Amino acid sequence: MSVTAQGPCPCGRTDARGKPLPFARCCGPYLADFEHRAAPDAQALMRSRYSAFVLEDADYLLATWHASTRPPEVGFEPGLKWLGLEVREHQLLDPTHAQVEFVARSRLAGRAQRLHERSRFVCEDGRWFYVDGDLK
Template sequence: MNDTPCPCGQTTAKGQPLPLEVCCGACHAGQAAPDAERLMRSRYSAFVLRDVPYLLATWHHSQRPAELTLETGGKWLGLEIKQHRITGADTAEVEFVARFKVGGKAVRQHERSRFVRENGRWFYVDGDVL
């Protein structure tokens, strides 16, 4: 098994980083995320890994862009989940802070994202920058 730590920062009960393969890598390989927070984490990891097909596949069809171009030269620094709220039987919100650097400039994205579950799979719908 590959011991590469998952970019999302998830750890074991003992505080050890979870390997990508058993954390977000499982979602990237096709396993459905069990909840909106796990989908949020897997999408963050997909941004780090530049996995555009996964990002588009997990974006709800009502809001999905036709294409997605990621900035080059950025360095992702970390993800902090502030809150995961169930808002309905098949809806949820995740508030997070993602930190990264672009062109040597630190960027902090604080967002409350909305998710919906359809046919047993969670999808990112949209979000509000806070």
């Protein structure tokens, strides 16, 4: 997928008027400078990770995956097209733990797919990380 800085962010976040946020004002800064620009909360991290999947940015995905559950590499399904993200719930459990329930839609070889997950996140040293999730 081709994403431009001023084009809509793949994560689908909108502003107060319901207009899509541009990638440069949404997930773009997190993906461009993970080291200095951490996502402010678990939902923003989850949205930026979805954008990273769309853009096949394995480095960002690995950097935002908690060391306790991080795989050695991230692979991408050839021909998979991500179609959209719906965040259903963002729940801060305590100052360092959160959950985000989402549905991500995709298409592979003409077949529609849905990934419905409740993801767990942890905040360490002011930075949120994806830990794991339960598929619904």
